[in-house]
Amino acid sequence: MKYTLISVPALGNKQNTFLNIKAKLTEYAETNNFPIPDFKIGTLDTLVLLSDDLVKYDTAFEQTVNKVADIVRTFTANAKVNHDQLLLVNEKSIDQYIRGFQWNTMKYRTDKSLQETTATLSQEVNAIDAIMKAKLNTYTQNKNALQTLQRKQTGNLSVKNLNGIVKKQHCVLNSEYLTTLIVAVPRSFYKQWNGKYETLTSMIVPRSSVKIAEDDEFGLFTVTLFQRVVDEFTHKAREERFIVRDFTYDEDALKLQQEELDQVSSVELEQQAELTRLAKINFGELFASWVHLKALRVFVESVLRYGLPPDFTSVTIAAQPKFEKKVDETLLAQYGRLGGVHGQAFKSSNSQQDEILDHDLQSVNDSSYRPYVQFDLHFDSERV
Template sequence: MYTFGSVPAEGNKSIVFQNLKAKLSGPQADLAEVYQFLIPEFKIGTLDALVVISDELVKYDQFVESVAWKIIDILRILLNGDIDKICANLFVNDKSVDQYLKTFQWDIMKFRAEKSLQEIAEILNEEVSSIDTLMKSKLAHYNQVKGSLQALEKKQTGNLSVRNLADFVKKEHFVLDSEYLETLLVAVPRNLYKSWNSKYETLTQHVVPRSSQKIAEDDEYGLFTVTLFKRVVTDFSNRCREEKFVYRDFKYNEDEMENQRKEFEEMGATEKELSSALLRLAITNFGEVFAAWIHFKAMKVYVESVLRYGLPPDFMSATIKPKYKMDKKIREILNNQYGKLGGALSRETQKDEAIEEYQNLIDKDYYPYVWFQIQFNVKKIAS
């Protein structure tokens, strides 16, 4: 868990940062890791506009977070739920997530600070929306191919009553190119072998005597051939069902069997290719989406700080990574240090109706300083 926060800079961001760091991570207080959260100066516009963008940033923030977790879910599917492998593939600008958060810098090339906050937010949102649409499309295509492959794999597995029989049959097992005779395949439960051998010749008329032979066997069934006249095939198959023998509708055709083998191999190769491509895309786009998410966090800190502390902007922002179970202690220290703010507005902006309206919208989880938490524990949430 990380926290992005800000406090008044009192004209010297460096000193305020060092003081905060000493209170939370100094020799006497090993409570957290503290890093500077560098945010550029934005075009502010009117206070009314700030209140509006503050509300929009909440929605953008939630949307981008959801897209980041969707991509992680794709990684979970592709990496068979191996959380360690998922974490090993999460990079943002060639850095681990932790390192990116600790060393965050605003991307001034992509998101120029001279643009309005509304413009920057829309650019970020459009970028993430485009990635979300692309990932949905690629995932749908991959799932379609994977579903087709699984359907083919099911035919390659299971017992002899359901699986593809091409791997078990040979040409010499069948009477071929006969005008009158046809060889059938029947899966017989192992406990009914005696019944089959005693009954198959009399299930219908026109069954060739002693034509049955067992050509394969598994733990549940044996696969038997039987040759009979073509005109009684339907009657014979019906009688098999009555006796709990499983008639397999199989025609020996070498071209068709070879086509089935090729289809299975080609589908497997296509699935692997799509899986690799989707994995690369997910890894790349996770970095893009996560970076956008933290840029939204930076904008939220900036807007909230201006609305809290007034104009001109004069605040110090920081990234705080609390040590285990130290959140409450950290907040106690910050409340003691900055409790005098009490959420009060500066005299210059105290009577502004837009800010008063904004203050009324603040929920009950309110601190006298800016405080935004980010929960990103993949091992805990994605498992």
Template structure:
């Protein structure tokens, strides 16, 4: 569901007296007020673990990848918002494996087919990075192509429905409106604001030398413009166009040819068909891209929880991981009791204030694992789905 806040928390089984994962899960449930959030299991398989130095480096790489995937997911959402008709329609397309995002996160299980858990963390990291980069580039390329054809469609539609200063003239002018087969003379078409029509008729003969007297004819008019023809010697055409523009008239580039009107219609039909095709392709790619990127993002989160839990709690692996669904307002009401109950897990590794809470200045290890975020005494990640 849009607007939810999710907390990923991992704690050692030793938080329960029995040292049992089930009892540890129950302990977490009893720690967080039921009206603050919904607590569900977030199962993570065991992965091949290398050296401690490698894990620290991988924690840093996962932090960067997490931010990259989040950015890629956000860009896909912007694509969906720009091509569909309403926010409700956008939400309808934001699914993961055809399930609502909320359902996917609440029932998460590691996809062992797509991301084989028998591979090392380094191999999984590399596969996820390549997948995210490929999806991001594919969506960007397709969306750019769609934007281009949509811009072409707007131009074509303007040619069909705009005023006389922009629309196609193929269906308006006739062959007889032009001087034919002259070595020296040519006919120009000028769109003149209706309020300036009298000025045009009074001055067009004097804009440049060698304008044929009384050659201007009004061919058509709409609410804004009148379309006039004017005949002059070709060698002064470029100068005439410059002078016409300076007088706030709009010269229209148009060469009479047989079949121009039919060509315009075919062009419009081709562009419209191409726009519909690319719209469908872009929407399908954005839908599947959102699903695949969000799935990748969740698996990156799971890897971060695993790596940090190993770094924090050591071996043998004995921790329980949960996902807590809440909202931005209640997130603090979830974290506060967790901090109160489990701050002791920081031991003497971090400085503490007079109340026993961990201080913010926890050193390079915190920066490596959590970036600029607050560093709690236990494995904790917070993110929003918008």
């Protein structure tokens, strides 16, 4: 979804100007009014500063919108539904919302200054961003914990949870002096293990090693030794690439392990559902804030470009596929006379008008510059 927002001088008749643009582009694009109320303007200096700030806010808003949309996409990837049906704004599709945009005067009063309205929008977006980050971090931590538990269920014998594999009869239990270690040995090292384990340290019970399990990469061996040499044996075994597993036999461990896995899995599903629900709700709020910020940019740049009092028509243009260049050429042909400095038509000794002209000229070196106010709003609802 790519929309172009433009404003041009209305010359006292906004409706006729809109109808003229619409007629010029009717073969190439869908054109709709983008009504922007009159705001309290303040001084030119504050307007120029606000123009620079709005560029930064625009980028930040877009990033936040996409981050929250990505959450919805990620957690609904397997749903047999188009994301356009999930990413709604005020219960409308994105397309419907933009084409029928109306300034929300209940939330953003027009008797407030432009700076106050911008601050309100930024605060709202930042608050939502903070909430979503916290929720996502909590979910990610639990997801990582679940993946760790699952790896212990499915990994090779060097990392896999051994409950259910090591049986009671494999271990020396309740001995004051002896203990049984469980060692994962690479399959290609069986000969070395059998030849070395009794001599890695003293106090090894001879011929105590038994292979109790095997997978594609490792064999699992027992070895019985005195408790006092466990640390030394573990260190020497590591040097030989034998992995002593951290394991203590517990009859209830397998049951507890499954209960923990079930609990963490259940929490993960609940958190995912809650995160998806919040993301869908907050996406609408964020996208609406972003479009309102775009409206502020159009208003501010139009005043700086065309002067006072505000007299311009703003529209949204959705070009048909492969007709973007034609739309651009048509607009340039119609409004190229503005020459990028419409203020020249009114140029006088008025110092404020000269300042407006100076601001406009600073933008001429921008490769995306047009002789009229233009901003793009690009959102890919299906991006990965």
